Amino acid sequence: MTETPMTLRELIARGDAYLQRRNVPDARVVCEWLAACLFKCGRLDLYLHLDAVPDTRIVDALRRGVQRVAAGEPVQYVLGRWDFRSLTLKVDRRALIPRPETEQLVDFVLASPQVRRTPKPLVVDVGTGSGCIILSLAHDLHDGVFVGLDVSPDALALARENAVLTGLADRVLFAESDGCGEFDPASVDVLVSNPPYIPSHVVDGLERHIRDHEPRLALDGGPDGLAVYRAVLLDAVMVLKPGGGVFFEIGDEQGPALRDLLEEYGFVEVTVQRDYAGKDRYATGTLGF
Numbered sequence: 001m002t003e004t005p006m007t008l009r010e011l012i013a014r015g016d017a018y019l020q021r022r023n024v025p026d027a028r029v030v031c032e033w034l035a036a037c038l039f040k041c042g043r044l045d046l047y048l049h050l051d052a053v054p055d056t057r058i059v060d061a062l063r064r065g066v067q068r069v070a071a072g073e074p075v076q077y078v079l080g081r082w083d084f085r086s087l088t089l090k091v092d093r094r095a096l097i098p099r100p101e102t103e104q105l106v107d108f109v110l111a112s113p114q115v116r117r118t119p120k121p122l123v124v125d126v127g128t129g130s131g132c133i134i135l136s137l138a139h140d141l142h143d144g145v146f147v148g149l150d151v152s153p154d155a156l157a158l159a160r161e162n163a164v165l166t167g168l169a170d171r172v173l174f175a176e177s178d179g180c181g182e183f184d185p186a187s188v189d190v191l192v193s194n195p196p197y198i199p200s201h202v203v204d205g206l207e208r209h210i211r212d213h214e215p216r217l218a219l220d221g222g223p224d225g226l227a228v229y230r231a232v233l234l235d236a237v238m239v240l241k242p243g244g245g246v247f248f249e250i251g252d253e254q255g256p257a258l259r260d261l262l263e264e265y266g267f268v269e270v271t272v273q274r275d276y277a278g279k280d281r282y283a284t285g286t287l288g289f
Contacts, residue, residue, distance in 0.1 A: 009050040015066040022070045030075045034065040072208045084132040089162045094154040095129035096218040101275045106136045114189045114245040121189035131159030138171045151178040183239040194249035195228035197221040233265045242289040255280035
């Protein structure tokens with residue numbers, strides 16, 4: 001007996017129920033993202049197609065996607081792409097998935113005096129990963145020198161692919177480095193970083209879709225989660241111009257520690273700011289003259 005063809009509405013409902021039984025958060029939204037990718041439309045535009053009867057190719061692809069998510073794989077990796085601000089980026093296991101909180105970090109840089117008052121700022125992204133931060137800054141700023149650094153060759157390869165995908169390959173330089181100490185002294189206007197900040201002993205207890213799929217190198221911040229911040233700040237005091245700015249994404253319990261670190265390294269106008277969920281998420285400072 002042949003299976004009765006189902007509408008997209010029915011397929012999404014079935015996928016939703018399947019994922020809910022496996023305790024996948026936001027199961028309905030996940031199914032809609034998967035279907036939207038296959039229909040090559042936005043998730044909200046998908047509602048125009050709910051009564052369509054997809055062909056077997058789309059049905060099979062949707063089922064495979066749902067099964068991968070049910071097995072713990074992040075939906076972003078299943079889709080192979082994800083939106084970050086105004087850019088659509090390629091995402092896979094080579095780098096951390098771009099997250100909404102990091103979009104707000106870009107906003108802080110764009111609004112900073114170091115960017116707004118400098119005709120051609122030198123902006124360096126330490127631990128660039130997918131390239132989401134530095135590519136967004138290059139996209140939004142009309143002029144500047146933009147550099148993305150990462151210790152992972154795999155992450156850099158992904159970032160370069162995203163630079164080509166977004167048409168920004170001629171505006172952003174990517175280089176393999178574990179820090180920014182190779183820049184000339186007092187040459188950099190902005191250092192921005194979303195470094196690994198999860199304490200080592202916490203990483204193994206993360207949700208499986210993070211722990212088992214996203215690169216540990218992009219998650220593990222050392223015994224107290226602050227190792228990379230210290231390394232970046234050690235370089236920052238040498239390469240930042242007087243009055244240059246540092247912009248960090250941080251863990252939601254690291255605000256006091258980052259404030260102390262920034263002040264210890266001679267930064268002034270230090271701020272710890274919250275994300276849209278009301279959690280400490282960003283630490284910024286200006287290098288004193």
